[in-house]
Amino acid sequence: MKKMFNIRFYLYPSLLICFGLNLNLVKAQDSTVLAFDAFYDQVLKYHPMAKAANLLPEMAKAELRSARGAFDPVIQTQVRGKQTNDKNSYQYIEPQIKIPTLPGIDFKAGLDQSSGISVNPEVGKYNELTGGTRDVQYQLFYAGVSVPVLRGLFTDVRRNELRQAQLLQGLNQAEQVSQINKLLLEAAKVYWDWQQSYEQYRLMRENFLLAQNRLNFIVQRILAGEEKPIDSVEAWVEYQRREALLLEQTLVFQNSGLTLSNYLWSDQNQPLQLSPGVIPSSLGSNITLVSTDSIQKLSSNAQTQHPDIQKLSFKVKQSELDRKLALENLKPQLNLEYIPFQTYTAGSRDEVDGLFMKNYKYGITFYSSVFLRKERGKLQLTNYKLQQSQFQLQQGKRDIENRILIAYNQLETARQMIEIQQRLVQNASLLRNAEEMRFESGESSLFLINQRERALLEAQSKLAELSAKYAKAKYQLQWASGTKLF
Numbered sequence: 001m002k003k004m005f006n007i008r009f010y011l012y013p014s015l016l017i018c019f020g021l022n023l024n025l026v027k028a029q030d031s032t033v034l035a036f037d038a039f040y041d042q043v044l045k046y047h048p049m050a051k052a053a054n055l056l057p058e059m060a061k062a063e064l065r066s067a068r069g070a071f072d073p074v075i076q077t078q079v080r081g082k083q084t085n086d087k088n089s090y091q092y093i094e095p096q097i098k099i100p101t102l103p104g105i106d107f108k109a110g111l112d113q114s115s116g117i118s119v120n121p122e123v124g125k126y127n128e129l130t131g132g133t134r135d136v137q138y139q140l141f142y143a144g145v146s147v148p149v150l151r152g153l154f155t156d157v158r159r160n161e162l163r164q165a166q167l168l169q170g171l172n173q174a175e176q177v178s179q180i181n182k183l184l185l186e187a188a189k190v191y192w193d194w195q196q197s198y199e200q201y202r203l204m205r206e207n208f209l210l211a212q213n214r215l216n217f218i219v220q221r222i223l224a225g226e227e228k229p230i231d232s233v234e235a236w237v238e239y240q241r242r243e244a245l246l247l248e249q250t251l252v253f254q255n256s257g258l259t260l261s262n263y264l265w266s267d268q269n270q271p272l273q274l275s276p277g278v279i280p281s282s283l284g285s286n287i288t289l290v291s292t293d294s295i296q297k298l299s300s301n302a303q304t305q306h307p308d309i310q311k312l313s314f315k316v317k318q319s320e321l322d323r324k325l326a327l328e329n330l331k332p333q334l335n336l337e338y339i340p341f342q343t344y345t346a347g348s349r350d351e352v353d354g355l356f357m358k359n360y361k362y363g364i365t366f367y368s369s370v371f372l373r374k375e376r377g378k379l380q381l382t383n384y385k386l387q388q389s390q391f392q393l394q395q396g397k398r399d400i401e402n403r404i405l406i407a408y409n410q411l412e413t414a415r416q417m418i419e420i421q422q423r424l425v426q427n428a429s430l431l432r433n434a435e436e437m438r439f440e441s442g443e444s445s446l447f448l449i450n451q452r453e454r455a456l457l458e459a460q461s462k463l464a465e466l467s468a469k470y471a472k473a474k475y476q477l478q479w480a481s482g483t484k485l486f
Contacts, residue, residue: 034274035281036191039263043187044180044486046265053179060165060172067165070158074098082116090116102159104152109143144339144361151331160325167314167321174310177484181307184485187263188475194256195280196468200461201246201253207457208246211239218446234446283467287415290477295408298481302400306482309400312393319386326379332368337361403480411473414466421463428456 044050074097081091096110115137148156215235221227257274264272303309339361369375432452438444478485 031277031279043263049183053176056172056176060169064165067162071100088116089118106146112140146337149334151333155328171314174307178307181485185479189472192468192471194260197253197256199464201249204246204249208242211242215239238450299404302482312396316389319389323382326382329375335365337363407477407480414470418466425459428459432456
């Protein structure tokens with residue numbers, strides 16, 4: 001029996017000495033802290049999705065510019081001619097300028113220049129006098145107006161597109177805030193996940209180093225004959241268990257850093273990768289109580305200021321404009337054209353007075369579908385779309401109200417759980433310290449110390465998880481209320 005004890009006695013120390021020489025020490029590297037605010041600013045400035053969202057207001061400006069183009073003055077020229085037997089039968093040069101206006105009235109003016117032996121008699125009397133035997137030349141200047149009397153009096157396609165483009169500016173601004181808020185919320189969650197994984201990695205690393213030092217200490221005591229050899233097995237098993245936990249948590253920390261790198265871009269649109277020595281900033285102790293009055297105020301403001309509500313409101317207004325246009329199109333189209341001023345500027349023998357009511361042209365254009373099926377169908381469709389938009393707005397307000405309450409409940413629950421978990425960590429630390437004192441006095445065992453440390457590590461790891469959850473819940477509440485996160 002004694003011989004067996006001696007073999008076991010020398011076996012354990014030899015193994016421990018061997019293991020001790022090959023321990024993979026975890027050394028702290030020089031670390032660079034990536035603060036949350038710096039990360040947040042980096043995402044906001046350089047992330048492709050943030051840049052894409054910043055283009056939305058510019059796109060709305062381009063749409064508005066395009067819609068305003070329908071009211072730009074238009075210059076057009078028509079040239080027609082005919083040659084017969086090497087003779088100039090006629091040649092017409094008809095430059096014209098049209099000026100559309102927002103009320104729907106179009107002004108136009110032009111200069112008709114005609115020449116030839118077969119000029120249209122409608123242009124003037126000159127060819128009647130010559131009997132079509134002389135090559136005549138003359139110019140006619142005119143100016144007039146075209147007015148829609150029924151359809152198009154209050155609105156038309158051009159004015160509808162302009163008002164839609166004006167609404168699009170507000171819609172795109174709300175969409176910009178919505179997209180950037182969503183991006184920053186996702187980035188904040190990824191950052192705090194990274195922070196949580198680092199905090200848990202740090203705890204695992206500290207516990208691993210503690211188990212490593214304790215194993216070396218136990219070996220020395222066994223060699224000195226102050227401890228039982230069996231204690232080396234307990235220390236070695238705990239060392240291996242913590243080494244496995246550390247490796248597992250190291251993988252989690254590394255992968256969370258890679259996930260975070262998805263949000264890091266340079267000002268040259270190049271993706272960035274986190275260096276191994278970069279760590280997150282600590283969460284700190286910024287735990288605050290949010291009152292129900294503050295939540296009610298957030299909910300009230302969100303009913304009008306939330307970007308999702310603004311987008312739905314703009315869509316309702318757009319549907320109302322389409323409905324107004326559809327109602328206008330039920331009317332018959334009746335356009336009046338009146339050219340009160342026209343005069344010959346050259347080529348006429350007669351003196352033609354250009355005063356009003358003495359020398360003028362007029363035109364009347366009428367159009368109406370018999371059954372108006374297209375127009376009535378369009379009106380029905382716009383009515384349905386308007387109702388859809390109104391229903392979506394009602395449901396959107398309800399969703400946002402409940403979204404705020406859900407985020408508040410998560411935040412408040414996380415705060416209460418952190419307070420409980422902090423007390424658990426304090427008590428677990430007291431029990432561990434007391435167990436160490438008992439062990440030093442010979443009243444406890446290494447097994448009990450390990451159990452106490454496991455309980456403390458579990459409590460600390462849970463506290464890190466809850467702290468990250470609280471940080472994410474704060475941004476979730478801001479996002480739910482529609483507050484700008486930038």
